[in-house]
Amino acid sequence: MGGAADRQPNAQLSSWFVRSGWSKGELARQVNRRARQLGAHHVSTDTSRVRRWLDGEQPREPIPRILSELFSERFGCVVPVEDLGLRSAHQPQAGGDVDLPWAGPQTVELISEFSRSDLMLGRRGFLGGSLALSAGPALIEPMQRWLVPTSPAGLPIPAPAGPRDGGGRPSRLSEQELQLLESTAEMFRMWDNQCGGGLRRKAVVGQLHEVTDLLQESHTEPVARRLYRVTADLAALAGWMSYDIGLQPTAQKYLVLALHAAKEAGDRPLGAFILSSMSRQMIHLNRPDDALELIHLAQYGSRDSASATTQAMLHALEARAYANMGQVNKCHRAVRAAEDTFTESRPDEDPSWISFFNLAELHAENAHSYRDLAYVAGRSPAYASLAHPVMEKAVEGFSNDTVHQRAYALNLVGLASVHLLQREPEQAAHFTEQAMTVAKRVRSERVNTRIRKTTDTAVRDFGDVPAVARLADRLSVELPEVAETA
Template sequence: MAGTPDKQPNAQLTSWFVRSGWSKGELARQVNRRARQLGAHHVSTDTSRVRRWLDGEQPREPIPRILSELFSERFGCVVPVEDLGLRPAHQPPAGGDIDLPWAGPQTVQLINEFSRSDLMLGRRGFLGTSLALSAGPALLEPMQRWLVPSAQAAQPVPIGANRDAGGRPSRLSEEELQLLESTAAMFREWDNQCGGGLRRKAVVGQLHEVTDLLQEQHPEDVTRRLYRITADLAALAGWMSYDVGLQPTAQKYLVLALHAAKEAGDRPLGAFVLSSMSRQMIHLDRPDDALELIHLAQYGARDSAGATTQAMLHALEARAYANMGQVNKCHRAVRMAEDTFADARPEEDPTWISFFTEAELHAENAHSYRDLAYVAGRSPTYASLAQPEMQAAVDGFREDAVHQRAYALNLVGMGTVHLLMREPEQAAHFTEHAIGVAKRVRSERVNTRIRKTTDTAVREFGDVPEVARLAERLSRELPDVAESA
């Protein structure tokens, strides 16, 4: 790690560090943990190294990117490298990581190369060095081109068709195509059950194999189905990356998934990808961006998405409005989600929306009211609205053997609601239960939410015996040690 000859104390980094509440040792541990998670095994940071950064030493990559991600997650907003007083390895052009050509061959090549790099991460180092999160116009303007018709636009081909276009026989049989489609569905079920950390590399590997197939000649209908499978797998790789905390990687996969969905002519799948991007923006405290992405999804799939997908989009619209403090619009979007879901026909839905059950609808609405409570200064009124919805979600997921991550997340959500209602014993009860589920689910997102809820409980109700027991169990059973994705 090389410093500058006449270095000055880094006031910007010091300001973020002091507000984080971390000690130098804790920040060092978090940097090492994230570096191991991302394959940068050469990184070994200690308290003296952190002290030198605060004194003005400029760390080499991937440290600036790691610090940017850690502080972004800590504060719930995007904290660029430059805002930390650090120099990035390079300054990419605005939208450089996501403003990509909307053309089939380039999409296939980009996904193929990106997935190959991801698969080689453990051996070749840190994939995220060249990536940066995009937000605002740099994100939204390129995504709006999803709506622009392709030069060779054609009607989508129904699943199950396998016509011979132009006299070219397909090397892939109908049975092989169905197997590829069912494999993507199986990976989604595993993700819901086990979290993103266990099967992410398997999904990336399957995605890479499908893009290899797309570089061969196929009839148009087969090509469309392969693009649909590619979009499904890329969206899942993005979601699993998000689940384990790889935010720039997640965004890149989701952008590429949207490109593939466009080539497949599948507007509902594209809307689903945009909804995942919106969730990421809510997580990063960018509700305005989240709302723009949801409105883009709603407009693009207005004539083609089923009731379940439309209900999911309304529920996420409510989340965005809640985080913006727009109470009436939040309530209206919640009602729209409920009314639209009443018309859902699950037997007709694609597999990628199967997660959006009645329990998930209750969960989204609960989180909207919970978020409103925080925005309104920890309002007990909105917390009381969240409580029955969150309870319905917990009850719905309790006997669901597949959606175990959702069960854990809503147990933690129930804990946060009880904290808002000044009920620390109940908060500790539900959060303790979440720890038990989290041990079966490999999800950094779940673990992070448990730690944050426990930290809040200890800070506000540390003298309550149930809270003290929760903190002790957390340190014993769910230590802050990341495992490789």
């Protein structure tokens, strides 16, 4: 690294920094908080260090990746390290973190290695430093291979020396043990809905690693497929929990690996569900075009096998993508398709991973589609008025639900944002405060971030309203901090 006299000011980083509205001290605090969250306890940044970065100093990992994640979340789009004028120690090729071999043995090896690194480096280092978010063709094109038929030669691992229809050396796993593994994944999902992604993520990753160990033993094909299904389920949940606490590259990698495992399990509906989670992440990162591509891929791949509930969920997410693209008519059509398809739902026949998608969740998705249309249309009061009654139904549906507490908090914030669009700051403050009460019971950075953003908007637009001022005071005291470990 050259001396100070050799450096030129980093105009790219300075541009992003100025537009963010952060002070040097605030950026330093956020970097330190994110580093603690990811286990990089050696990172200790202050305002003078931030000043040196702006003056052209190249920070070492994990700082470039942390800055990339922070600015991506601030602006709602992927901000690569290179766009910040920084160098990363690891420069993956386009799609390098998601363009993986579609074969059973490699899938097991990759999941085993990644989950082990997550468990170890989550305590001692920084897993995300070697990851980059993929978007656009670098993400979509590898995912399209999910639809390409493959030989079942990857099942089981290693291949038994017998016929594929259940022959070969018997598995040492009993039916009772297999059922226990499957029910464990369901239990973890319930905990995630109730407590958020920050509380049990490591337990899920640990269980995932154990299942990949089992997959490296000899099994008949039916047993191997069930193990792959459990692996896909757990990897998808690890990805979702990582997304919930703000670990975006880690979340994407787990979801990609989960899709590979679902393919090996031959479970198209589960694969469609995993693609829907990837789509949600792209909507969060302001990549609605990518989100729509992923949803259409999910719909096409599961068109003959997904339940009505799963199809309704996919239509609802399709509407969210169209809303964020400003395509009003297509959004309305997708909302109607979601509502019509949901009338055919048979919850008793649904797989456990779609059990979250009840009537309240349907209302929530459609209300957020209308709310997003309002933002895209320049804070349109007409679309806000469409969102309001549907969001109220969602909040009412979750109000007595002791399991889906995170969803309750998210929809309280959603209702608050609708009130802001309707220029009703007192009501917005009321529902944001309710969300803060629930957030204290839920370890979800996604919930906390939405509360902060809604409060910031309220203060910006209605800072002289007493209820908003009280909300801002409470926010500074009570909003839960990001967990230091994941």
